[in-house]
Amino acid sequence: MNQAMQKDVQNTAKGRADEHMVELATFYVGDALCGMNILKVQEINKLMQMTKVPQAPDYVLGILNLRGQIVTIIDLGKKLGLGETDAQGDPRNIIVNSQGGYVGLLVRKIGDVVEADMTKKERPPANMRGIQGEFFTGVYKTQSALIGILDIDKVLSIED
Amino acid sequence: MDIEDDEILQGFIEESLEHLADIENDLLTIEEAGAAIDEDLVNKVFRAAHSIKGGAGFMGLTAIQELSHATENVLGLIRSKKLIPTPEIVNVLLLASDQLKQMIEDVHNSNDVDISPHTGPLNAIFESAGKPEGGAKTPPPQAAPVLKPAAAAPPSEPLAEPQEAVDAFEEMTDAEAAGDEEEPGQEDEPPEEAAAPPVRAATGNAATEQADRQSPKGDTSIRVHVSLLDSLMTLAGELVLSRNQLLQTINSGDFRNAEAVGQRIDLITSELQEAIMLTRMQPIxxxxxxxxxxxxxxxxxxxxxxxxxxxxxxxxxxxxxxxxxxxxxxxxxxxxxxxxxxxxxxxxxxxxxxxxxxxxxxxxxxxxxxxxxxxxxxxxDGDALATSAVNKGLITSEQAQAMSDKEKINLIFLPGFSxxxxxxxxxxxxxxxxxxxxxxxxxxxxxxxxxxxxxxxxxxxxxxLTLAIIPCQIIMTGDERYAIPQVNLEELLRIPAAQVKERIERVGNAEVVRLRGNLLPLIRLSDVLGAPRTWWDDESQEFKEDRRESIADRRGHESSLLGGKSAGKADHKKEKEVAPRAETDRRYMAASALNIVVVSTGAMKYGLIVDRLQDSEEIVIKPLGRHLQQCKGYAGATIMGDGRIALILDVANLARMAQLTSLDGSDRAAELASATEEAIRAQKDKQALLIFRSSEHEQFAVPLNQVERIEKIKRDDIEELGGKRVMKYQGGSLSLLRVDDVAMVQPLADHDDLLVIVFNIAGHIIGLLAIGPIDAIEISSEIDGVTLQQNGIMGSTIIDKHTTLLVNIFEMAHTLFPQWFEGQENFEPEAGAGEPPTILIAEDSHFFRNQVKGYMTEAGYQVLEGEDGAEAWRILQDNQDRVAIVVTDIEMPNMNGYQLTQKIRADARFSRLPIIALTTLAGEEDIAKGKAAGVDEYHIKLDKERLMASVHQFAKQIR
CATH class of the missing domain: 3.30.565.10 (Histidine kinase-like ATPase, C-terminal domain)
Structure with missing residues (x-):
């Protein structure tokens, strides 16, 4: 019992430290290195065969069947105003759960998982390699690169 | 208000609503019974009110508790027969239960609701009847008046006394209440609560206004019978077992067993599906x-x-x-x-x-x-509806006149009609x-x-029964599959390439298809969805791009101008400019048959042109993600057997997207109807002709239905033997004739390539030599049987600004091969049998009437003629003893052939009179209609052989 309590205390202590530490899944949209909280990611897939949806917004590539769920695939590059993602490279679908439904984000390339201290997050610039600043909650500097932390819910919100 | 446990609250709400649903009907029954109180029923209602009161007290929902308490009080009096439930009292109770329901549905704001309009009258009733000494067995007269001013009821008076009454009442009911599972502690609170309303009413009014932002009715949970849940559990267990089996089988590579496991999973899945569906089922x-x-x-x-x-x-x-x-x-x-x-x-x-x-x-x-x-x-009253619709400008009076009774009644579904x-x-x-x-x-x-x-x-x-699984027709357009719900599906229509031109028409900028005499607006799925137009090539098994502007476009380009006018096609015009004309043009391909899915969505019906038709399947509807909500053309998506997704089409919205709204549609239909009415009417008497030439400058025609085949030959194939021209044909010799053999026309042109039009006359095949160009057309213009009539030519008509001579192939054969007809002609009226039989011909076209009359008189019959059904009927009555056979056209003014036949059949004198119908309409429906009316034989217009054969046969029978 005593041990268990100790463990609990440790856990909470660790949890407190972790509040600032977030693992970021990083990926490339165009030339920009972006990241999002890895807990938001359901899974990452290769580009599968999709069903085109005529009359859909141009950034919607199509829909696909993910184990019985209909998932809308969005070309993140196009959605953020960077133009179409090249299907020839190594594009991946990042499946996220956003506002009650699964959405797939097509990105040019997947990067590493980066552990980031959110206290060191900085305010986003007005524009980051062609992407408007409003889509970022902030930027995080690592030794080698600058990661724009995407506000996925904002990116996926539907403008009127 | 502080509601701690959502789950308990949700349970309370559900249970209370169930109670309330019953209360309403029970109260009505109580009202009906009047003084003869059904105690069980009153008890039931009483307990329901009591349960709600208890629950509400526990949850801290004071207003609900108070109101249910007041209700319970009155019910208690009814139960103890101290009060007779008059309609007025029941009304008060009903209103109270309505209020309760509202409050429970919006439980979070319920405490702010002003309930005094209900508690006032309830308490008044209770008070006046409840006093033991009052002993009022009948409801107090003031009970009813209280109803209206109740909102302004003086707060102090009714409140003080009820307390005593309530206390007494509580004692009465406590024994009863103890049986209930509610917390007994509740019973003690009401008196204090009852004193509260005036205060709350004052603050409440303001609060209710804020509370208007009502949360939507939270009907997110459902009650399911435990036995059903048990069976679901069993099935889920089975499914897990089967999965284990399947995994084992796959690992061991035992494929024979795999089949068995597959079947088992199939079975369990369907059972599971059914059981889950059952959980969603509720009694109506x-x-x-x-x-x-x-x-x-x-x-x-x-x-x-x-x-x-x-x-x-x-x-x-x-x-x-x-x-x-x-x-x-x-x-x-x-x-x-x-x-x-x-x-x-x-x-x-x-x-x-x-x-x-x-x-x-x-x-x-x-x-x-x-x-x-x-x-x-x-x-x-259909007529009244129609008049009203006309007055409102919803339809025109012409439209109204053309409507059937049923259509008139359906007018009430038109928007803006009351x-x-x-x-x-x-x-x-x-x-x-x-x-x-x-x-x-x-x-x-x-x-x-x-x-x-x-x-x-x-x-x-x-x-x-359910919306979750629906049967659908799967179709393909532009390499994607789509599903059309079967409920919207009327029929599937395939128009062969050869008929596309004649059945698809343009009226204004709308494309329509003629379907059993009606015009059906057409929408091309690829156009509405903005997908590239494609078509399925059966030979190469792939989709190819389609460049035609108009569906009916099989020859000319003029309709592309029309296509450019309509807004919906603007982008395709662009596409057309980009794409140069293809060498292998689709227009001439057999594969350009059209697949049309005829769909209906309530008020309107239209045809959807798709590339391919596939099977009908039961599909599970899945919602589309929110990024696709703006695509109105889809009702959802489904996953097909191969794991890919097919979109489900929303046919009503597709019609809207194609600007084919229902009113628009009916307008358009009317417009189309009037524009083509003439054409349709004319078409009924249309004659299909094969046009050809014999010399370069004279155009001839023969009725298409007489033609057996057309052969291309070289001049060298013709042999002249014994003064006759023949050629080898199907292992025998084919006699060849030329129009100029019989008729005074220019001689056959001296071409190397000739055409032989093959006929079958009196059991012999003969060929008519001709040259091109040949074409099959339908004409409706009047045939002149006088001006240019001569031996071998039955008359003339104008086709494409050319005077065209109609060849009478029977007459030609008769002239050239009289021996063929000898056998037949002999069995016409034998001498000695007295008068030859008289035949009555009803036919509105002068030309056809003369032709038929010619056949008959030639065969020795006497002939009477009527220009329409009505006239023929008059003649028949005047000559009832003479007329032996009636030959009638179907499409005639005044009285058509069906009506004439019915009239004849309805008259006892003529019930056995043979009737032969002669028509250009020979669809199965027409034949069935004719047979139903009482027609004995049905013949295609101017098939002389058959017509005369049956005339002879009937004539012989009469003898």
Whole structure:
């Protein structure tokens, strides 16, 4: 019992430290290195065969069947105003759960998982390699690169 | 208010609503019973109110508790027979239970609701009847008046006394209440609570306004019977076992076993699916139960007496459907009560029972649920509806005239139509039936009205059992599959390439297809969806791009101008500019047959042109993500057997997207109808002709139905033997003739390539030599049988500005090979049998009449002629002893062939008179119609052989 309590205390202590530490899944949209909280990611897939949806917004590539769920695939590059993602490279679908439904984000390339201290997050610039600043909650500097932390819910919100 | 446990609260809400649903009907029964109180029933209601009170107290919902307490008090008096439930008292109780329901549905704001309008009268009733010494067995007269000023009821007076009454009451009921599972502690609170209302009422008014932002009815949970859950668990267990088996089988590579496991999983899955569907099923009684109250209240308001009979409460429907039909059904029932049933005085005058009858009925039929709302009221007067629609400018008077009774009745579904002469607050605000219909359409339902003036109206609604799984027709367009719900599907139509030109037409900028005499607007799926137009090439098994502008475009380019005009096609014009004309043009490909899916969405029907038709499948609807909500053309998506997704089409929205709205559609249909009416009428007497030439400058034609084949030959193939021209044909010799052999026309042109038109006459095949160009056309212009008539030529007509001679191939054969006809001609009227039989010919076309008359007189019959059915009927009556056979055309003015036949058959004198119908219409439907009318034989116009053969046969029978 005593041990268990100790463990609990440790856990909470660790949890407190972790509040600032977030693992970021990083990926490339165009030339920009972006990241999002890895807990938001359901899974990452290769580009599968999709069903085109005529009359859909141009950034919607199509829909696909993910184990019985209909998932809308969005070309993140196009959605953020960077133009179409090249299907020839190594594009991946990042499946996220956003506002009650699964959405797939097509990105040019997947990067590493980066552990980031959110206290060191900085305010986003007005524009980051062609992407408007409003889509970022902030930027995080690592030794080698600058990661724009995407506000996925904002990116996926539907403008009127 | 602090509600700690959502789950308990949710449970309370559900339970209370269930109680309330019962209370309403029970109260009505109590009202009906009057003084003869059914104690069990009153007890039941009492306990329900009590349970709600208890629960509300526990949850801290003071207003609900208080109101239910007041209700309970009055019920207690009724139970103990201290109070007789008059309609007034029941009314107060009903109103209170309504208020309770509202408060429970919006439980979070319930404490802010002003309940004094209800507690006031309730307490007044309780007070006046409850005093033991008062001993009022009948309701106090002031009880009713209290109803209205109740809101302003003096707060202090009624409050002080009830406390005592309540205390006494509590004692009375405690024994009873102890049996309930509610916390006994609750009972003690009410007196204090009862004192509170005035205070709360003051603060409450302001609060209710804020509380207007009502949370949507939180109907997110459902009650399922435990036995059903058990069976679900069992099935889930089975599924897990099967999965284990499957994994094992796969690992061991035992494929024979795999089949067995596959079957097992198949079975379990379907069972599981069924069981899960059952959990969503609810009895339709949930909706029906509120109608006794609705009808009662309404009837009272309108001073009508109405009985409501409900049949089939147990019929189960999917939860979502049950929820969605509530409003449409309410509207329909109210309509029946308000507009359908007459006032008692009127009913008496009409010899009907004063009490009107409304029947609400639900039953299963053919995998669907049918709900019928019928009344024995005044019914719908189609003509009155039509007049009203014309006055409102919804339709034109010409349209109205052309409408059938049923169509007129269906006018009430038009937007902006309300039948009530005066708009009442009961039903009818000008929006009504169209909304009902739209709602039902969305559910995949179907509304039908049967009505007879003075007898009543029956509205029947057909609904699918569930919305989750629907049968669909799978189609393909542009390499993608789409599903069209079967409920929207009317029929599948394939127009062979050869007929595309004649069956698809353009009227204005709309493309239409002629379907059994009606015109059906067409929409091309690829156009509406903005996908590139494609077509399926059977040979290469792939989709190819389509560059035609107009469907009917098989020859010319002129219609592309028309295509460019319509807004919807603007982008395709662009596409056309980009794409140069292809060398292998689709227009000449056999594969360009059109696949049309005829769909209907309530008010309108249209044809959807798709590339390929596939199977019909049962599919599971899955919603589309929110980024695709703006795509109105889809009702959802489904996953096909191969794991890919097919979109489900929403045919109503597709029509809207193609700017084919229902009113528009009917307008357009009317426009199309009038524009093509002439054409249709003319078409009935159309004659299909094969046009050819013999010399370069003379154009000839023969009726197409006489032609067997057309052969291409070289001049060298012709052999001249014994003064006759022959050629080898199908292992024998074919006699060849030329038009100029018989008729005085220019000689056959001296070409190397010739055509032989092969005929079969009197059992012999003969060939007519001709040169091109040949074409098959339909004409409706009058044939002149006089001016250019000569031996071998039956007359002339104008085709494409050319005078065309109609070749009479029988006459030619007769002239050249008289021996062929000898055998036949001999069996015409034998001498000695007296008068030759008389044949009556009814035919409006002068030309055809003369032709037929010619055949008959030639064969030795006597002939009487009538220009239409009516005239023929007159002649027949004047010559009833002479006429032996009637030969009639079908399409005639005044009286058509069917009518003439019916008239003849209806007359005893002529019941056995042979009737031969002669027509260009020879579809199976026409033949069946003719046979039904009493036609003995059916012949294609101017097939002389057959016609004469049957005339001879009938003539012989008569002898």
């Amino acid at each position: 009684g949930n909706v029906f139960n509120k109608f006794p109250r609705v009808v009662r209240d309404l009837a009272k308001k309108l001073n009508k007496t109405i009985d409501l009979t409900i049949v089939g409460k147990d019929v189960e429907l999917d939860k979502t459907i049950i929820e969605a039909i509530n409003d449409p059904l309410t509207h329909l029932v109210r309509n029946s009560v308000d507009h359908g049933i007459e006032a008692p005085a009127d009913r008496k005058r009409l010899g009907k029972p004063e009490t009107g009858l409304v029947i609400l009925k639900a039953y299963h039929e053919a995998g669907q649920v049918v709900i019928e709302i019928s009344d024995d009221g005044k019914g719908l 039948t009530a002469k005066q708009v009442t607050d009961v039903s009818g605000r000008g929006v009504g039936m169209d909304v009902v219909k739209t709602n039902l359409d969305q559910l995949g339902g179907h509304v039908d009205i049967i009505s007879e003036v003075g007898q009543g109206t029956t509205i029947s609604i057909k609904l699918p």
